[in-house]
Amino acid sequence: MGQAAPLITRRTALAGAAALVAGCQRLPAVEGGFTGASVERGHLLRAARPQGPVLSLRADVVVAGAGIAGLAAARHLRLRGREDFAVLDLEDTAGGNSRAGELRGIACPLGAHYLPVPGDGAPEVQDLLQELGLLRRVAGRWQPDERHLCHAPQERLYFEGEWQEGLLPWTGVGATTRAQYVRFAQEVEAARRTRRFAIPLRRREPLAALDGETFAHWLDARGFTDPQLRWYLDYCCRDDYGAGTSIVSAWAGVHYFAARHGFHPPGFDESGERDALLTWPEGNGFLSRALARPLGDRFRGGRVVLRIAETRHGVEVDAWDVAAQRLERWQAKQCVVALPAFVAARVVENAPPALRSLAARTRHAPWIVANLHLREPPWVRGGAPLAWDNVVYGAGDSLGYVVATHQSLDPAPGPTVLSWYCAPGEAARGDVLRLPWTHWRERVLAELSVPHPEFARTVTHVAVARYGHAMAIPVPGTLAALPQPRASGRLRFAHSDWAGYSIFEEAFTLGHRAAA
Template identity: 55%
Template sequence: MGETSRRAWLTHAGAGVLAAAGLPGCAPAPAALPPGAFAGIDMERGHALRERLERAGGAAQPDVLRRAQVVVAGAGVAGLAAARALRLGRVQDVAVLELEDAAGGNSRAGRVQGLACPLGAHYLPVPGEAATEVQDLLEELGLRQRIAGRWRYGGEDGRHLVHSPQERLFLHGHWQEGLLPMADVPPATLAQYRRFGQRVAELSRAAPFAMPAFKNWNPKQPLAPVHQALDAMVFDEWLAREGLDDAYLRWYLDYCCRDDYGAGSARVSAWAGIHYFASRHGFAAPGDEAADDGGILTWPEGNGWLTQQLAQPLAAAGQLFTGRGVLRIAEGRHGVEVDALDWASGRVERWQAERCIVALPAFMAARVVQAGAPAFLAQAAQRLQWAPWLVANIHIDRPLTDVPGAAPAWDNVLYGDAVPGGVGYVDAGHQRLAGSALLASPTVLTYYQALGDVPGARAQLARAPWTHWAAPILSSLASAHPDLPARATRMELTRYGHAMSVPVPGTQQFLSQIGLQRPSLKRQQLSNGERTAVLPPPGTQRLLLAHADWSGYSVFEEAFTRGHHAGLAAAA
């Protein structure tokens, strides 16, 4: 969406803008908003921490001295995975420090009007062969079981696999099944779908794509030539070279990039655009046989369910310290010092440890690691780019009245959504058992807005009131759900100023050169008894860097595997 139409939308948030955006049907008049607020994370706390770091610079005088064998800075997916790996390595003296009041990073969970809902990431595709560490976690949680010689996911009754119908798209005034535009598209569009699917398959054969991606990296050859070529250009440029210019295909591919990477096909690399499909289940054009992707795991609270399972044993053991803002990390001759501000008391705690796993975004790690930092840390903070996100949870008092078409699904997307960066909503109540009276009960719709392509979005998130974001979202969704304004009882919005790293051109080439500097032949045992090679994380002997940023994009498999191997390395 251009800058002019974006301003018009944010100013009016009503019928005229919906018509200008080309959405079908009659646009509703702007409606009064339900009660609402910002919730989830304390954005002001992060800004206050940054200002304190800029003012103070060096070490602060500590009020409290503490000790641990290993300190983990950050309790997102990577930090929680590192703590679990330390437990597997029989390291019990661990302290995990987290800025917010709850663990989980961008995979936190929340509640609106008492109903569980995601505050960020909301699903996990059934992991492929390369994600052995994630498979091990799922076995530990009872989500992966060997039954009659075959692996079954989602628990004994499969209740944690997404129920059908899974996805639908609001297109030409009605809902269609699936997110790839199919309703009334011309034959030329279908031909381009097939051509793109063929190219994905060809590139996969030329140089395999994996999830986690860094498992394909080789210290002697950082990136395969095919991957280097794709990483050198934006996805839109590659599509143009391939003659793939169909508007429906380009919309779909742009949506996929925004959904996984926070920015669209005009910004992410061609490597990222192909990796989205090639690393998991390919791209099946209509009429082609689709690869068996094994399904998608989800919960009413999204991936917050997973992070809660990872955080619970830490909290029970007194190893999780929330409300701690890391001020300084310094490596010395005999160990590591970590200074952290306890927000509740205002006291500075100094942790002394043998090692520190820095499970913070690269830009934050570069600020707080003040002694012993590897040279590439500052380079990464300068070169990587991050996308802001907004997550809006809308409580409705009963199911909505649909326009004609496909039945209500778990994932619901509007073609040509008038909200800048809008990528649709999921229904937190979708996993309720079919036929249950709960199906007619209140639920929460979680709407996602990827803001990586919206100019000034980060500053707007910090300064604009919640109504600035809520009004356009409610009005846009009302084009498909006319009764939504009347059914909505509350909206709670969660802001992420730096939600995820964006895989822009050159990201993979840069990170692969630093990602596996010290090959290892060591093997460690997983919880299921299998053994895995330890992939040394970037960093030093005492400072181990673990975050999805070091893969160049943010998905659960990357973050968890990064954290897992940092924990194994720290325990070795």
């Protein structure tokens, strides 16, 4: 077995940063602040209901929530010719966890930053990508526009003091480690061949056994104990679900690979092709902006939905207009509730049992995305070159960074933006909302100064986006207890929470079906 790389703890990382600062007395000040989702607006739901004049408005359909599910529902209404609708969202721009930002003229993601090219199990997503010119049929097969595929080099890992290609620890690992890699790859291939793993999820019953235990327990029972393999699998779970292998279900851990791209250690004789990834400088903000663009003034941002109630003749939706500081009351025939389950259960009067059950059981992970503007890309001193996705082995709850300018075809180096991701865990939700933005600035400068000693001298601005409830965590029992998002009278429900985990394909499909 290869020697495990030492864990980079917060203490050692800060010590490295302190040494860097001590060696250079005058580092330029790194300014910045919070950006992205408004914590204050979200917490208006906890406050006393605002009083005052009410502005009455009407629409045939109200869509509450403008994340991917809400935008998908709005698109379907529009394509069916139902133009009399309104989309309400507490943020000023649509997109939810797939919104985009800009830092000193460079586009960057505020959340999700890629979309695997969807398979035939996601025809609604294929249809969207075809509409946007990202997919086309060639000889009966879908072919993506290569300009939007992730450019090489795609991934690298800082391991044993050097950057290596790919995120699976490989350089210098021993035969025992490699044998476990191959054996896990065989397990994943066997799971793929059962065709029980699909995106979007179609059938839950065959996955009941995997749904009943944690991924860590499942791995232990099969002798997958190698520290490098376990680090990688834990990283993957935190990346997709916001929680590690000891928390998410075995279904979620296997699904990460078996439903999508497999598991491919170097030299493994895998069957089939690996999934290609679509990505853009602004991440999935490219898609959310494309979905929001045709809405025009039917999108009403800065509206905090406070109440959704069925009436004798339709639906009433009360929303607080943040800019005008007044209450709006929308009268509609129907409403698509595209809100997180815990929010929907709070605002829907006489919430149906399925919604109350989902809200009570769903656990959400907090999330941090820090975008850092650099005067120039990080230097490469050997090993694999700068890639789109860059991860430091053993860096605690950090998930590494992606390079916003990676898709640029300009060969000349220049200013860039790195988007750094962190999944601090459920217990840290209070810290995510309480700590100042400078905490995250110091954290990311300390971590990335280890592989990039010159890092602090090149950063000019840090913009921190924080999410208290970023994504649903698929814990054991999630699938067994997951209700179907059936209509309740004049209400239709759509959000990735109804899938048990948060990815674009699930949210989009649920939104499309709710509107249909």
